[in-house]
Amino acid sequence: MLEVEGVGAGYGRARVLFDVSVRAEAGAVTCVLGRNGVGKTTLLDTVAGLLPAVSGRIALDGRDVTRLRPHLRVRAGLGYAPQGHGTFAPLTVAENIAVAREAAGRAGPEAVQDALELFPRLRPLLDRRAGLLSGGQAQQLAIARALVTAPKLLVLDEPTEGIQPSIVAEIEAAIRAVAARGTAVLLVEQYMDVALRLADHAVVLDAGRVVHSGPRASLDDADARRLIAI
Numbered sequence: 001m002l003e004v005e006g007v008g009a010g011y012g013r014a015r016v017l018f019d020v021s022v023r024a025e026a027g028a029v030t031c032v033l034g035r036n037g038v039g040k041t042t043l044l045d046t047v048a049g050l051l052p053a054v055s056g057r058i059a060l061d062g063r064d065v066t067r068l069r070p071h072l073r074v075r076a077g078l079g080y081a082p083q084g085h086g087t088f089a090p091l092t093v094a095e096n097i098a099v100a101r102e103a104a105g106r107a108g109p110e111a112v113q114d115a116l117e118l119f120p121r122l123r124p125l126l127d128r129r130a131g132l133l134s135g136g137q138a139q140q141l142a143i144a145r146a147l148v149t150a151p152k153l154l155v156l157d158e159p160t161e162g163i164q165p166s167i168v169a170e171i172e173a174a175i176r177a178v179a180a181r182g183t184a185v186l187l188v189e190q191y192m193d194v195a196l197r198l199a200d201h202a203v204v205l206d207a208g209r210v211v212h213s214g215p216r217a218s219l220d221d222a223d224a225r226r227l228i229a230i
């Protein structure tokens, strides 16, 4: 579904990613792990088109999107819930969801009901401004907003960061359900336990390079902790 081949990216002259290749398959969770500052968010932003790839190629569902602008990648099937959720604070929950669905122009109104089934906590909050939500509610909204674009690839950056355990479990279950429906999920997750429970495929970044890539079983817990320990 997603093919990232030999991608380099960075900020101005500061190169952060070097020759990064990652694939995310339909129906599977591909988890990107790594210490703080190794380039995980930079990779997701490059996949989403918020940062340009200075080398390499990115393909979504067989289509080269390397030079496509972010909103056109959404139309091509990419849903992104960025780090810190990125919801629109002055808009209500319902408005946040509606804006995303209409902007993507891919999904019908049933996509909203589907997303709310995954995140029933949002139902009684539809008229509340997003800026008044708790961290966990806002994160659920961010994922719901990405889902109502009916993505073929769902990209999530630290969806459980700073969130209470009961909501982490709900988010985990939702991610599993989305993958089970056949969506490709590309996930950056700081909590190793959550990451290793969810991952079908694990990619470890270090200093902007891929140092491990393989099925979850190829990374034992001790290896993971050694590669990722701060």
Ligand SMILES: Nc1ncnc2c1ncn2[C@@H]1O[C@H](COP(=O)(O)OP(=O)(O)OP(=O)(O)O)[C@@H](O)[C@H]1O
Binding pocket: 011, 014, 016, 034, 035, 036, 037, 038, 039, 040, 041, 042, 043
């Ligand atoms: N907007 C920016 N301008 C310049 N440098 C940046 C910018 N954003 C990130 N960086 C740098 O790029 C490198 C990679 O950052 P990135 O956020 O991708 O790492 P990360 O692996 O996601 O880390 P974390 O787990 O802390 O979120 C870091 O050295 C960071 O300081």
